[in-house]
Amino acid sequence: MQRATSGRVVVHQPAALNARLNPANGDSTNVAIRNQHKAEKNVVGYRVQVFSDRNQRTAKSEALSKERDIKEAFPDMATYVTYDAPSWRLKVGDFRTRDEASVRLAELKEMFPGYANEMIIVIDVINTEAQ
Numbered sequence: 001m002q003r004a005t006s007g008r009v010v011v012h013q014p015a016a017l018n019a020r021l022n023p024a025n026g027d028s029t030n031v032a033i034r035n036q037h038k039a040e041k042n043v044v045g046y047r048v049q050v051f052s053d054r055n056q057r058t059a060k061s062e063a064l065s066k067e068r069d070i071k072e073a074f075p076d077m078a079t080y081v082t083y084d085a086p087s088w089r090l091k092v093g094d095f096r097t098r099d100e101a102s103v104r105l106a107e108l109k110e111m112f113p114g115y116a117n118e119m120i121i122v123i124d125v126i127n128t129e130a131q
Contacts, residue, residue: 045126046101047080048108050119051090059088066090066115073111077104078127094126 051066053059060083067079067090080091092108095101101121109116 042125043096043128044123045128046095046098046121047091047093047124047126048101048105048119049089049091049122050108050112050115052087052118054086054088056086063088063090069112070108074107091122091124094128096126096128 050070051063053062060081063081067081070077070079070090070092074092077092078094080089082089082091093101093104095104098121105119105121109119
């Protein structure tokens, strides 16, 4: 386990283990842990938060739907769907500087004007291996 700077504990585990531990999940997505196993070096940087919601009935599916839309438009961009009680969030990218994140934020807002009001730049622990 590794302590993230936000005070959350991040557990790195293989996708197969997560699927075994959470068989009721029903889908093949590794929601809280996806893409984390790739990172060997994590540093503080920036991401674009595209979505955040506390509605337990719809938030997960909405986050995953928006993630699919973004992956279709930007297949090389890392996406991170997380659940940090009580909120589901979708963040994208691993940017070392705020300027890099701002450029991508503008592109995302242009491509997805319906999501634009929710999009913000946030400080996060980023995956430096994805760059």
